[in-house]
Amino acid sequence: MNPEAVADVDRVPHGGSEDTSRLDFSANTNPDRPPGxxxxxxxxxxxxxxxxxxxxxxxxxxxxxxxxxxxxxxxxxxxxxxxxxxxxxxxxxxxxxxxxxxxxxxxxxxxxxxxxxxxxxxxxxxxxxxxxxxxxxxxxxxxxxxxxxxxxxxxxxxxxxxxxxxxxxxxxxxxxxxxxxxxxxxxxxxxxxxxxxxxxxxxxxxxxxxxxxxxxxxxxxxxxxxxxxxxxxxxxxxxxxxxxQDDFVRATRERVSTERERLRTALETEYTIFPSDAPFLLLGVDTTVSAIADRSPTTKTDAVDALLAHARENGIELRDARTFETLDAHVRVAIRRPHENDRLLSVLLED
Missing domain, CATH: 3.40.640.10 (Type I PLP-dependent aspartate aminotransferase-like (Major domain))
Structure with missing residues (x-):
């Protein structure tokens, strides 16, 4: 490590919420663990x-x-x-x-x-x-x-x-x-x-x-x-x-693949969905998203802020993807268990 470089380097934001009262879709970790x-x-x-x-x-x-x-x-x-x-x-x-x-x-x-x-x-x-x-x-x-x-x-x-x-x-x-x-x-x-x-x-x-x-x-x-x-x-x-734990890995892959496709199909009516092979989806946010319509966002930045706030008010944490270079109006959502994903859909597609 270069000592002269350290002072000019900042820490960077990550996903993951320490608020256990919220359902965390900001971190890409498996909500299940191998038995034993x-x-x-x-x-x-x-x-x-x-x-x-x-x-x-x-x-x-x-x-x-x-x-x-x-x-x-x-x-x-x-x-x-x-x-x-x-x-x-x-x-x-x-x-x-x-x-x-x-x-x-x-x-x-x-x-x-x-x-x-x-x-x-x-x-x-x-x-x-x-x-x-x-x-x-x-x-x-x-x-x-x-x-x-x-x-x-x-x-x-x-x-x-x-x-x-x-x-x-x-x-x-x-x-x-x-x-x-x-x-x-x-x-x-x-x-x-x-x-x-x-x-x-x-x-x-x-x-x-x-x-x-x-x-x-x-x-x-x-x-x-x-x-x-x-x-x-x-x-x-x-x-x-x-x-x-091969069986655990295999079962997790199957669940994530099935749930990812289900979320993609449901969310693409309101968001721009990027193709994904990972345990998450990247969503492009527009100002016309129905879930934030009551806030009347006028810019894409306003729309992301409104969506993040809307989710938090409903007990869900999303990842603000604007922290990634070249992204200006995006959020990232993890793929969790079916019943948790149902909760996500109810919030993101709320009229």
Missing amino acids: VAGVYESALSDATRYRDDFSAFTQAAASYVNCDASMVTPVPGGLAALRLAVAVTVSSGDRVFIPEPGFSEYAREVKLQGGIPVGIAHDTIVTADTTPNDIAAVIICTPNNPTGDCIDPEVIDAFRQRCIETDTTVIIDEAFMDFIDAPSMAGARGTIVARSLTKIFGLPGLRAGFAVADGVLGDRLESARPTWSLSTPAAAVGQYCLT
Whole structure:
């Protein structure tokens, strides 16, 4: 991290509400958890009385989960920690890094903390970007993209990866939402660092467990740079357990796919809905939305403000997507359980 850069970098907004009285559609975490998690966590507490840096069981479970060799897996406390580690071992002061727009605000922040220069590229064209300039240190890809939800064809990513190898450009791939899709991970592919999180699919954001995957020199850098004791003992135990819960993952994928389509069909009568393979939908808000008609918004900004306020008044928290670069009149909604999604529809489509 570049000490001189820290003072000029601000924290960025995220989804997630601490108000438990509201139904939270702003965070993209699974509202369900694998059965048996509490017992695993409690059992691990007895081992938490001593220092432990052997994560071999966790890394083996992670490797099986994404189909790579266990030696390529670096355990970290969450997907964001994986992203920070990936950027730290690839970006130097003055380096340019391509990041997707719209995209997760932390990408630019992490690049800036290293003294690098984030360069926004349209999220759906970033895999065709020209990396031939010598100062392009890395390209960050998010698939499925946050906040649009669209997934990039793995074959297209692979072809781009091979071009980046020729220019010595590292491809950092955020696969935080890949768990919701039956598609191959890029974990272990040469020239890439893949960041994975257990937060989303397993519904445990407070656990802080995830991992990064890289081969060769990149993998060695990650392992050397990671903090000692980079996972708590309970996080490693619960993470290992969750990564073996195939039936839970399969059931979650089916529920999210079904409910996402149901919400899309219902909401597209009032909102512009972006195609999504993720556990959320991005909604474009117009001034004519019936749910906010009584407030008579005159601009799209007014319309988003009115919709967010309307939702809060009815016990629901939405994500203000204007915090994502290039979005000016959008909200993002998570896909939750059927009865909770019914509640969302009743509020967003209220006349």
